[in-house]
Amino acid sequence: MVVPNMASRLLMSSLRHLQKIPKAGMSSGHSKIGGREVVGYGFNGQPNYVDRIDFPLPAIRFKENTPDIQALREKEKGDWRKLSLEEKKALYRASFCQTFAEMKAPTGEWKSVVGLSLIFISLSVWVYMGMKLFVYRPLPDSFTDEAKEAQLRRMIDLRVNPIDGLTSKWDYEQGKWK
Structure with a gap:
């Protein structure tokens, strides 16, 4: 019982001492x-x-x-x-x-923000166009419309996934989509 009493006295005396110290300025x-x-x-x-x-x-x-x-x-x-x-x-x-x-009062800072944003957007578009022209290869022939139609016709002929897939919607007797 003596220790908490002594600790509380020490705490109170240190707090009184801190109250007497003025803050700077x-x-x-x-x-x-x-x-x-x-x-x-x-x-x-x-x-x-x-x-x-x-x-x-x-x-x-x-x-x-x-x-x-x-x-x-x-x-x-x-x-x-x-x-x-x-x-x-x-x-x-x-x-x-x-x-x-x-x-x-407005400072007009929005003008510089919009201007810099547009500059960065235009630079990124130029970089993309440069990459598309000089770095990327052209798309393969399978991306043409004729190749896609031929691939769809082959899937219908082979009856790929006839239960609930793409060819399930093809009417084989009449030769058209259901």
């Missing part, structure tokens, strides 16, 4: 990476900046703090109605690189 609300503020957790817990539609809050601000931006941040703490539209846009662009509309 996440110890306080005003930590910085370079000149950029860490403002959140991020999509993977790392202090990095990524524009994502599914996780719209990056861990750090997009731009470094300059004296102009710092003055706007101080002004931002007051009444927002006193900020002009240009100042609001400058504050937004200091925190984020793109708006949602810019992230969702």
